[in-house]
Amino acid sequence: MAFMRAYRKARAYVNETPAAEIAKAEADFFKTIDQDVLAATIETYQGLGCWTPEVEISPASYETAPDVFMHSGIISNRFAYDAVIATPPDAA
Structure with a gap:
């Protein structure tokens, strides 16, 4: 149950948070990717609906x-x- 609560929160976070803010939070995992490129990619995925709020x-x-x-x-x-x-x- 704890995992599903955390997963639901993460799904809400990626849908409700500006892409630039997510990119900043995830930058350490993508050290070779320019932060603007990462933000643009995240924004594209958000726009496509890849991370629906439903789990x-x-x-x-x-x-x-x-x-x-x-x-x-x-x-x-x-x-x-x-x-x-x-x-x-x-x-x-």
Whole structure:
């Protein structure tokens, strides 16, 4: 439960915080990347909706992942959503 609370907070943070502020906080992890480039990249991901506030993996989101992995050769067969996805615990 503690992990999911922290994960939900992190997802909210990346959606609600200006990209430049996130870039500054993450700069030590990306020492070779110019901070303006990092901020622009984060802003692009925010704009694309890559970090939705929901932590659940929807069936539609899941169905996209195997397509990508199969195309790249990482996997050779698909698994049913219900066989591999668990509902995350409540935030309580």
